[in-house]
Amino acid sequence: MELLVGIILVTGFLTPIAAAVAAIRTLCIGLPLLSAQDATLHADEFALLYLTVLSVALVLLGPGAFSIDACLFGRREIIIPKSRPET
Structure with a gap:
């Protein structure tokens, strides 16, 4: 599973989905x-x-x-509009 997610992330295919799977898996x-007492x-x-x-x-x-996502x-x-002057 981790190898597949890593390959998908490196190639840039379905990056947000693969990164979400990696975050959930890591958690x-x-x-x-977190409950372990070992230093x-x-x-x-x-x-x-x-x-x-x-x-x-x-x-x-x-x-x-x-990435592959950018090609597909x-x-x-993202265009940030210019702010209007205050009157």
Whole structure:
């Protein structure tokens, strides 16, 4: 499962869906570690938290310019209108 999600993310195919699956999977793995009392597991908790934050960022940012998603669905351009002068 992790290998498939990694390949999908590297190629940029269905990036938001794959990143959401990775974030949920990482949280499911990490939740039992939060209740552990072993001091050596704290590094694992931080690593899992870091991976979850990165996966959520990928969900929000989406694919890059050279991804399969960009070729299939086109790039989205966000146009911010100029603010109107106050009267």
